[in-house]
Amino acid sequence: RSDELAEAGHEQVVFCRDDATGLRAIISIHDTTLGPALGGTRFHPYRSEDEALTDGLRLAQGMTFKAAAAGMALGGGKAVIIGDPAELKSPDLLRAYGRFIERLGGLYVTAADVGTTSADLDVIGETTRHVVGRGEHTGGSGDSGLSTATGVFHAMRAAARHVWGVDGLRGRTVGVEGAGKVGSHLVRLLVEEGARVAVADPCDTAVERLRVAHGADVRRLASVVNAAVDVYAPCALGATLTPATVAGLRARLVCGAANNQLATSDVDDLLTERGITWVPDYVANAGGLIQVGGELWHRTPEEVADQVRRVGDTAEQIVVGAAAEGTSTGAAADRLVRARLAEARRQDGRP
Numbered sequence: 080r081s082d083e084l085a086e087a088g089h090e091q092v093v094f095c096r097d098d099a100t101g102l103r104a105i106i107s108i109h110d111t112t113l114g115p116a117l118g119g120t121r122f123h124p125y126r127s128e129d130e131a132l133t134d135g136l137r138l139a140q141g142m143t144f145k146a147a148a149a150g151m152a153l154g155g156g157k158a159v160i161i162g163d164p165a166e167l168k169s170p171d172l173l174r175a176y177g178r179f180i181e182r183l184g185g186l187y188v189t190a191a192d193v194g195t196t197s198a199d200l201d202v203i204g205e206t207t208r209h210v211v212g213r214g215e216h217t218g219g220s221g222d223s224g225l226s227t228a229t230g231v232f233h234a235m236r237a238a239a240r241h242v243w244g245v246d247g248l249r250g251r252t253v254g255v256e257g258a259g260k261v262g263s264h265l266v267r268l269l270v271e272e273g274a275r276v277a278v279a280d281p282c283d284t285a286v287e288r289l290r291v292a293h294g295a296d297v298r299r300l301a302s303v304v305n306a307a308v309d310v311y312a313p314c315a316l317g318a319t320l321t322p323a324t325v326a327g328l329r330a331r332l333v334c335g336a337a338n339n340q341l342a343t344s345d346v347d348d349l350l351t352e353r354g355i356t357w358v359p360d361y362v363a364n365a366g367g368l369i370q371v372g373g374e375l376w377h378r379t380p381e382e383v384a385d386q387v388r389r390v391g392d393t394a395e396q397i398v399v400g401a402a403a404e405g406t407s408t409g410a411a412a413d414r415l416v417r418a419r420l421a422e423a424r425r426q427d428g429r430p
């Protein structure tokens with residue numbers, strides 16, 4: 080395992096196995112300083128247990144940062160189930176998995192991720208109380224794409240004020256990569272704001288739906304990362320910011336929903352050197368976590384919407400703070416997170 084992960088200092092890692100259903104899962108709890116570790120369950124055909132562990136540990140740490148940056152009383156955790164969901168997933172396996180979560184007594188709370196759906200969470204919820212993100216008919220808050228898109232939108236507006244010195248995105252051209260559950264809502268919010276939108280998505284139906292809804296306000300490009308746009312919004316896959324794409328970026332602002340946007344950690348500094356403002360991914364895309372966290376505390380939709388709006392305030396604090404201190408935005412966001420964790424430990428009387 081990499082030194083980086085060893086240094087991350089996870090609190091607890093639980094290996095789960097149920098031979099009757101073929102379940103092999105790893106629950107990684109990174110940090111519970113701020114609250115219970117919340118993070119989704121990824122169901123993926125990892126090639127080895129080691130690969131699954133590495134992915135789970137990395138994702139769990141990411142959740143600690145996402146929750147702390149959003150100012151939530153939540154820690155970071157994530158679970159991975161090893162196997163092809165299309166072949167291995169069964170109600171019995173999900174129920175067996177739920178029993179393992181239940182045993183942790185609420186220290187870990189699960190949600191959906193790649194390979195799991197709200198319907199799966201309903202089944203997991205038959206054997207554990209510690210699950211959020213279920214369907215609306217079973218008391219959950221439903222799909223989180225709109226909350227995530229709204230948070231990205233507020234972050235983008237706040238950062239745009241810093242970049243161009245004027246409020247709003249009217250007249251700016253925004254390149255949205257990925258027109259899925261998040262990207263499609265983001266496109267609508269941008270069009271309503273008066274921005275021009277270019278979308279890239281290999282899926283014809285996803286783009287066609289947007290063209291029908293918004294007409295000439297949305298055009299399609301094969302790729303937006305190096306297109307002539309003011310803002311680049313990665314909302315598909317991670318790792319699209321590489322030394323090569325950053326060298327070719329024409330946008331002055333990067334703000335999107337995709338997780339782990341930096342292909343390598345040095346890209347953060349390359350963006351700063353080129354004078355491009357990057358809203359760190361885990362800051363911009365916290366809206367979904369805010370929504371499912373709201374389920375835990377029985378928040379009203381208005382309270383959740385208000386906290387999603389504050390994603391913009393956090394983004395502003397980070398881009399302004401980075402500029403003032405002459406660091407990258409990634410470093411400024413990490414500083415904010417470490418300060419919040421240290422403050423919480425101090426209040427608990429912990430070293």
Ligand code: NAI
Nearest residue numbers: 223227257258259260261279280282314315336337338367
């Ligand atoms: P999704 O699966 O609904 O949509 C992704 C879209 O990207 C699909 O339409 C797909 O065709 C398209 N796509 C795939 N490869 C592409 C490429 N190379 N170029 C352009 N488009 C491509 O996923 P969703 O839920 O919209 O999430 C988007 C991203 O945001 C993911 O990285 C996800 O991890 C992240 N995210 C999502 C949250 C949520 O609440 N849904 C919360 C936080 C992060």
Ligand code: K
Nearest residue numbers: 119191192367
């Ligand atoms: K997620």
